[in-house]
Amino acid sequence: MELKAENITFSYHKNKPILKDISLSLNSNQIIGLMGDSGSGKSTLCKVMAGYITHYTGEVTIDGSAIDRKGFDPVQLIFQHPEKTMNPKWKMEKVLRESWIPPQELKDTFGLKDNWLTRWPSELSGGELQRxxxxxxxxPETKFIIADEISTMLDAVTQVQIWEALIKHCKANNIGILAVSHDKDLLDVICDDILYFNEINHL
Ligand SMILES: Nc1ncnc2c1ncn2[C@@H]1O[C@H](COP(=O)(O)OP(=O)(O)O)[C@@H](O)[C@H]1O
Ligand SMILES: [Mg+2]
Structure with missing residues (x-):
C-alpha cells in the first residue's frame, strides 16, 4: 500500500500560510523520517495526513483512493504528549479497549505491566503512557502510523525499547511509519529515508 499526500496547502489564519504545496509518499514496508525546525508545521502536516484537520487543499490518499475517515482510521497519529490524548476519568484498561484488546504477547513486547491497567492516566509515567x-x-485495521515526536520526552533506554517494539510489529504486519523527529541520530538508525521539511514545504 502507498500513503500519499499531494500538493497539501493549509493555513490556520488567512494571511499566515503554514503548509504550501507539500507532497510526500510512503509505502507499507517503509519507515520514512521527517525532520524540521520547531514551529515549521510538521505537526500540522501530521494532523492533515491523519484526518484531524480537514479544511486543507490537496489530497491524501491510500493507493490512489480517498481515505474513509468515518470508521476506524487506517492512518493513526501518535502524539508527543500521550496524556493529552487520554480521558483522565478512564482507567487504562478502558483507554486501551476503546481501540482494541491487544494479545498478551504484544503487551509483553511493549513491557506493559498488568497492574498498570487498573490505574488512572495520572498514575503512570510519560513512558508508560506512551506505551x-x-x-x-x-x-489490526491500522495501515500507517504517523509518529510525531513520540519518544522526545523519554529517556534513552525507554526510547530504544519503544522504537524496537514498534518497528518489529510494523515490519511483521506491513504497516508503514512516518517518523517525525528533530533527532537526526534516531532517524538515521530507524529510517529507510529522511525528508527535510523545509525542502518539501514551498513557502
Ligand atoms: N491550532 C492552531 N491554531 C493556530 N496556529 C497554530 C495551531 N497549531 C499550530 N499553530 C501554529 O502553526 C505553526 C506550526 O506549528 P506545528 O505544526 O506544531 O509545528 P512543528 O510541529 O513543526 O513544531 C506554529 O507557528 C504554531 O504556532
Ligand atoms: Mg510538532
Whole structure:
C-alpha cells in the first residue's frame, strides 16, 4: 500500500500560510523520517495526513483512493504528549479497549505491566503512557502510523525499547511509519529515508 499526500496547502489564519504545496509518499514496508525546525508545521502536516484537520487543499490518499475517515482510521497519529490524548476519568484498561484488546504477547513486547491497567492516566509515567498510546494505535485495521515526536520526552533506554517494539510489529504486519523527529541520530538508525521539511514545504 502507498500513503500519499499531494500538493497539501493549509493555513490556520488567512494571511499566515503554514503548509504550501507539500507532497510526500510512503509505502507499507517503509519507515520514512521527517525532520524540521520547531514551529515549521510538521505537526500540522501530521494532523492533515491523519484526518484531524480537514479544511486543507490537496489530497491524501491510500493507493490512489480517498481515505474513509468515518470508521476506524487506517492512518493513526501518535502524539508527543500521550496524556493529552487520554480521558483522565478512564482507567487504562478502558483507554486501551476503546481501540482494541491487544494479545498478551504484544503487551509483553511493549513491557506493559498488568497492574498498570487498573490505574488512572495520572498514575503512570510519560513512558508508560506512551506505551499505551502506541499499542492503542496498533489496532489490526491500522495501515500507517504517523509518529510525531513520540519518544522526545523519554529517556534513552525507554526510547530504544519503544522504537524496537514498534518497528518489529510494523515490519511483521506491513504497516508503514512516518517518523517525525528533530533527532537526526534516531532517524538515521530507524529510517529507510529522511525528508527535510523545509525542502518539501514551498513557502
Ligand atoms: N491550532 C492552531 N491554531 C493556530 N496556529 C497554530 C495551531 N497549531 C499550530 N499553530 C501554529 O502553526 C505553526 C506550526 O506549528 P506545528 O505544526 O506544531 O509545528 P512543528 O510541529 O513543526 O513544531 C506554529 O507557528 C504554531 O504556532
Ligand atoms: Mg510538532
Amino acid at each position: 499505551f498510546s502506541i499499542l492503542r494505535a496498533l489496532n
